Amino acid sequence: MMSELKKIATRDGFGEEIAALGHENKDILVVDVDIGKSCKTHQFRSELPEQYINVGIAEQNGAGVAAGLATCGKIPFVVTYAVFGSLRMAEMIRQEVCYPNLNVKLACSHGGVTPANDGASHQCIEDMGVLRTFPNMTVIMPADYNAAKKLVREAANTYGPMYLRFTRDAVAQIYGPDEQFTIGKAKQLRDGKDVAIIANGDTVILAIEAAKALEAKGISARVLDMHTVKPLDVEAVAACVNDIGKIITVEDHNIINGLGSAVCEVVAEMGKGVVKRVGIQDQFGQSAPYERLLAINGITVENIVSIAEKL
Amino acid sequence: MKDISIKELENTATKMRMKVIDMIYKAQSGHPGGSLSAADFLTACYFYDMNVDPKDPRWPDRDRMILSKGHVCPIQYACLATLGFFPEEELDTLRKEGSKLQGHPSMNKCPGIDISTGSLGQGLACGVGMAMAGKMDKKNYRVYVVVGDGESQEGEIWEAANTAHKYQLDNLVVFLDVNHLQLDGTTDEVMPNGDLGEKFKAFGFDVIYLDGHDMAAIVKALDDCRAAKNGKPKALIAKTVKGKGVSYMENQCGWHGTAPNKEQYEQAMAELQAQLKD
Numbered sequence: 001m002m003s004e005l006k007k008i009a010t011r012d013g014f015g016e017e018i019a020a021l022g023h024e025n026k027d028i029l030v031v032d033v034d035i036g037k038s039c040k041t042h043q044f045r046s047e048l049p050e051q052y053i054n055v056g057i058a059e060q061n062g063a064g065v066a067a068g069l070a071t072c073g074k075i076p077f078v079v080t081y082a083v084f085g086s087l088r089m090a091e092m093i094r095q096e097v098c099y100p101n102l103n104v105k106l107a108c109s110h111g112g113v114t115p116a117n118d119g120a121s122h123q124c125i126e127d128m129g130v131l132r133t134f135p136n137m138t139v140i141m142p143a144d145y146n147a148a149k150k151l152v153r154e155a156a157n158t159y160g161p162m163y164l165r166f167t168r169d170a171v172a173q174i175y176g177p178d179e180q181f182t183i184g185k186a187k188q189l190r191d192g193k194d195v196a197i198i199a200n201g202d203t204v205i206l207a208i209e210a211a212k213a214l215e216a217k218g219i220s221a222r223v224l225d226m227h228t229v230k231p232l233d234v235e236a237v238a239a240c241v242n243d244i245g246k247i248i249t250v251e252d253h254n255i256i257n258g259l260g261s262a263v264c265e266v267v268a269e270m271g272k273g274v275v276k277r278v279g280i281q282d283q284f285g286q287s288a289p290y291e292r293l294l295a296i297n298g299i300t301v302e303n304i305v306s307i308a309e310k311l
Numbered sequence: 312m313k314d315i316s317i318k319e320l321e322n323t324a325t326k327m328r329m330k331v332i333d334m335i336y337k338a339q340s341g342h343p344g345g346s347l348s349a350a351d352f353l354t355a356c357y358f359y360d361m362n363v364d365p366k367d368p369r370w371p372d373r374d375r376m377i378l379s380k381g382h383v384c385p386i387q388y389a390c391l392a393t394l395g396f397f398p399e400e401e402l403d404t405l406r407k408e409g410s411k412l413q414g415h416p417s418m419n420k421c422p423g424i425d426i427s428t429g430s431l432g433q434g435l436a437c438g439v440g441m442a443m444a445g446k447m448d449k450k451n452y453r454v455y456v457v458v459g460d461g462e463s464q465e466g467e468i469w470e471a472a473n474t475a476h477k478y479q480l481d482n483l484v485v486f487l488d489v490n491h492l493q494l495d496g497t498t499d500e501v502m503p504n505g506d507l508g509e510k511f512k513a514f515g516f517d518v519i520y521l522d523g524h525d526m527a528a529i530v531k532a533l534d535d536c537r538a539a540k541n542g543k544p545k546a547l548i549a550k551t552v553k554g555k556g557v558s559y560m561e562n563q564c565g566w567h568g569t570a571p572n573k574e575q576y577e578q579a580m581a582e583l584q585a586q587l588k589d
Binding site for chain 1: 371417418419425426427428429430432433434435436437438439440441442443444445447448466467470471473474477478
């Protein structure tokens, strides 16, 4: 655990890793839609101009251009904010990326409520839910800087349409630089026997802190970082049901159709176990500090602890 | 360029039209009107201009054809089958369960389809991506995109046009199939397009106006596009007739997405047969 280290936004991890990948493989391209600076592609742009495309403020077109490039063997990363990458482009991604199963990656900053001060228009709470319903799509949200770097690399080296969601704001560091990640395989950060807390992205740190607080109260919690929402690590969820039977999901996403829903789908079909979902309460946000936006929705260490105590 | 006369190309186009009618009649489903309006252009591309290899449909150096108006795929299926991309008998499976020949083209099901389409407005952006990749890889292939005039009401077409201009994609040719009809009525009634040629000029394209059923004009336009390596993408603004070649379908909105009955089928086939030249 490295949570004493300084906080870094996961978009920074993406920016550094995509530049490194571009140097290693000339087929890796960035397709920007004019918010590259904010999404951290400036290093790639200055070091690899031949592999850099900027289509302007034209997201739908960006998705289509990427699809065309992918048919020619390129590995384009379309870079934008989560709200535009998942919703403005949604139909183009469905028709021209997922249906033909092309090797296009959507790398989106500003996931969840992390663009806190920007307000509801820029906070994105629906993206993972929308995109996980598209056949062939993989949906990933790394928990920290090092996880972002590793999962971006995994995505670049794995064929198929993928959505990667990063944070605008700085988040705690959880993993060391040598940690390994496999797409579709949860990371167990702690084991426990009384409750399982399954989180992803910027809420993994809350799950860890809650587990520590619960430990002090004599409740032992298993913590999973479910960085891949689709394909979900069904085995890891099933193990939580079989070993513990009580699950709390935590996510910076609408409680409808995100990680919590994905976990509930597995648990409901198993016919045993109980799930409580912590996440955005199906409401739009506002301009406010990031921590306040989480608190308004009950996405706090205290709330996770309180739910665990009552389970 | 293949060695084929204008008359032979004209007869080929008529034969492709017959295959379209036959296919849609057997499926009792499909879009005859637009397939017939684009028939001469696709015939000229596939039988005169394009470098493709039926034995290696994903040959990296091939010329690409994108039907941004994906619903007119019966004409592309007719061309691909005739060239040997798949057995001609499979034309009878159009829109049937398990068929390569989906109602709208699917690149992973049908050999020779360069990108799946069907949702209007999206094909040009994909063509831009392919043309860009060609420039990056210093390949000489060309990319053709068939866009409907009704379809040009989609904003993404113009986003893609901007991008084609910025990246100087002179290897990209847009064929604007201006048949003046869309599903709900004439383009003037539904949403007037104005002068599409002037619009593409404003977006930095080389624009050629032509009769989209004049085979000699199409062939010349294709040659001119190949010759003009001037950093400008090309737009062929083709005046066409929806349903061209079948008298009762010509200029009729109702034949956008309707299959002929037995009597209509027989009449259409007889009319087309009569258009074949010795």
